[in-house]
Amino acid sequence: xxxxxxxxxxxxxxxxxxxxxxxxxxxxxxxxxxxxxxxxxxxxxxxxxxxxxxxxxxxxxxxxxxxxxxxxxxxxxxxxxxxxxxxxxxxxxxxxxxxxxxxxxxxxxxxxxxxxxxxxxxxxxxxxxxxxxxxxxxxxxxxxxxxxxxxxxxxxxxxxxxxxxxxxxxxxxxxxxxxxxxxxxxxxxxxxxxxxxxxxxxxxxxxxxxxxxxxxxxxxxxxxxxxxxxxxxxxxxxxxxxx
Amino acid sequence: xxxxxxxxxxxxxxxxxxxxxxxxxxxxxxxxxxxxxxxxxxxxxxxxxxxxxxxxxxxxxxxxxxxxxxxxxxxxxxxxxxxxxxxxxxxxxxxxxxxxxxxxxxxxxxxxxxxxxxxxxxxxxxxxxxxxxxxxxxxxxxxxxxxxxxxxxxxxxxxxxxxxxxxxxxxxxxxxxxxxxxxxxxxxxxxxxxxxxxxxxxxxxxxxxxxxxxxxxxxxxxxxxxxxxxxxxxxxxxxxxxxxxxxxxxxxxxxxxxxxxxxxxxxxxxxxxxxxxxxxxxxxxxxxxxxxxxxxxxxxxxxxxxxxxxxxxxxxxxxxxxxxxxx
Numbered sequence: 001x002x003x004x005x006x007x008x009x010x011x012x013x014x015x016x017x018x019x020x021x022x023x024x025x026x027x028x029x030x031x032x033x034x035x036x037x038x039x040x041x042x043x044x045x046x047x048x049x050x051x052x053x054x055x056x057x058x059x060x061x062x063x064x065x066x067x068x069x070x071x072x073x074x075x076x077x078x079x080x081x082x083x084x085x086x087x088x089x090x091x092x093x094x095x096x097x098x099x100x101x102x103x104x105x106x107x108x109x110x111x112x113x114x115x116x117x118x119x120x121x122x123x124x125x126x127x128x129x130x131x132x133x134x135x136x137x138x139x140x141x142x143x144x145x146x147x148x149x150x151x152x153x154x155x156x157x158x159x160x161x162x163x164x165x166x167x168x169x170x171x172x173x174x175x176x177x178x179x180x181x182x183x184x185x186x187x188x189x190x191x192x193x194x195x196x197x198x199x200x201x202x203x204x205x206x207x208x209x210x211x212x213x214x215x216x217x218x219x220x221x222x223x224x225x226x227x228x229x230x231x232x233x234x235x236x237x238x239x240x241x242x243x
Numbered sequence: 244x245x246x247x248x249x250x251x252x253x254x255x256x257x258x259x260x261x262x263x264x265x266x267x268x269x270x271x272x273x274x275x276x277x278x279x280x281x282x283x284x285x286x287x288x289x290x291x292x293x294x295x296x297x298x299x300x301x302x303x304x305x306x307x308x309x310x311x312x313x314x315x316x317x318x319x320x321x322x323x324x325x326x327x328x329x330x331x332x333x334x335x336x337x338x339x340x341x342x343x344x345x346x347x348x349x350x351x352x353x354x355x356x357x358x359x360x361x362x363x364x365x366x367x368x369x370x371x372x373x374x375x376x377x378x379x380x381x382x383x384x385x386x387x388x389x390x391x392x393x394x395x396x397x398x399x400x401x402x403x404x405x406x407x408x409x410x411x412x413x414x415x416x417x418x419x420x421x422x423x424x425x426x427x428x429x430x431x432x433x434x435x436x437x438x439x440x441x442x443x444x445x446x447x448x449x450x451x452x453x454x455x456x457x458x459x460x461x462x463x464x465x466x467x468x469x470x471x472x473x474x475x476x477x478x479x480x481x482x483x484x485x486x487x488x489x490x491x492x493x494x495x496x497x498x499x500x501x502x503x504x505x506x507x508x509x510x511x512x513x514x515x516x517x518x519x520x521x522x523x524x525x526x527x528x529x530x531x532x533x534x535x536x537x538x539x540x541x542x543x544x545x546x547x548x549x550x551x552x553x554x555x556x557x558x559x560x561x562x563x564x565x566x567x568x569x570x
Contacts, residue, residue, distance in 0.1 A: 120350035
């Protein structure tokens with residue numbers, strides 16, 4: 001699980017020119033991990049077991065960990081770093097190290113973080129652990145030591161079956177996240193959070209600079225209502241040359 | 244010594260994906276800059292008669308892994324083939340399209356090769372033999388320039404950003420077969436289910452007609468489907484309309500949906516919130532139809548019509564029918 005700025009947040013370039021200033025943003029659980037967490041809690045409600053949230057992030061990640069515990073996780077492991085590294089490979093190795101030797105049936109990730117958009121950590125962790133990984137899933141059924149998942153791909157979906165333990169990365173349609181009740185928010189405070197300081201491997205992906213996207217040249221209002229339609233078609237053909 | 248440029252080209256049925264041809268074209272450009280060869284690893288089923296065409300896009304050599312079990316992406320099968328191909332070629336740069344398969348495969352390869360991936364790149368450059376990639380983050384609110392400091396450099400290329408061009412007309416690549424012995428795998432790929440009649444994915448469409456909250460309900464998307472059909476396009480949706488349950492998530496354009504870059508994007512009844520904007524801002528031409536003249540979408544659309552979507556869209560469909568009838 002990753003702590004990210006809310007998707008409505010404005011993102012600014014920091015004064016060093018090579019990082020992001022999101023200091024005035026509201027931070028949330030990465031939306032794709034909310035779908036994954038909801039899936040985990042639903043599996044627990046159906047099959048029993050325990051849901052552990054593992055997160056790598058700075059001190060302030062505690063706030064989203066509390067939210068995850070209120071949403072149904074039983075405990076959390078917080079791998080504490082000063083800042084989330086630029087290289088997904090460094091994140092994946094830290095998480096894989098934490099998971100090595102621990103027992104689980106289902107390992108869920110969001111398909112990507114909505115901050116760096118790398119979409120790499122889930123399959124990397126699975127490769128490091130030597131377990132199957134099915135990415136971008138919109139449906140998951142688990143029974144008798146097997147998981148059947150539907151991956152959303154270009155033009156349709158692919159059904160993939162695997163034996164457990166296995167990893168899955170959540171697409172948006174996987175679940176509809178629940179809301180935490182006040183009672184659950186209070187109960188979350190009593191759930192265990194294991195905090196570990198960790199050493200990260202040197203990054204082999206380096207951000208050189210951060211830029212604003214080029215602005216779009218201003219457009220024009222063709223007109224009002226149905227009367228403007230013939231002019232629009234003419235402009236699309238003669239000026240924009242797209243039809 | 245600089246190694247070759249290797250492009251992993253995926254197929255859809257017995258044809259290469261457009262995004263794969265875009266990667267082959269870009270791979271040629273990098274290979275020329277580095278003065279090395281471009282080698283394409285083609286993976287799929289029934290591609291034997293098609294591999295020759297990769298030459299035109301720049302491939303010097305094609306390694307072909309062709310097997311019925313490779314028709315649909317299987318992570319373990321594709322990874323084994325890619326690692327075998329990489330071993331044969333010893334490349335300094337590996338490119339793949341940032342499709343669902345490419346984005347699944349690339350990080351797996353990075354783990355095995357102990358290197359890093361620049362994901363969903365929109366521009367590639369070389370700096371002293373190292374790949375420097377421009378890639379959007381925060382759904383395109385900002386652009387990052389990143390460098391892969393390990394070797395080989397792996398990059399996935401966002402579809403529809405690079406151009407697939409026949410840069411070397413008439414060129415025939417040499418073709419080398421790769422025997423595929425199916426490895427043991429705990430994963431079984433069962434079946435591919437297409438989304439009804441809609442064959443074309445949003446990320447591959449050249450015309451997208453999207454509807455938002457202003458469409459009022461799921462039944463009203465019919466008028467958008469009619470317009471899309473006349474124009475050979477597909478229908479997209481805003482987050483508001485997906486969250487309302489009017490359209491499936493696979494239709495969603497925006498930060499938690501698809502990032503699209505069609506030639507023409509028509510936004511009907513969409514206000515243009517940042518969540519949506521970042522998913523479609525790289526469209527070549529944006530048309531907005533909205534009854535609210537103050538809607539943010541008019542701030543970045545190329546052409547706007549202020550009006551009722553239920554009147555303007557059907558009129559546009561009629562006008563387009565007449566236009567395509569004439570040409």
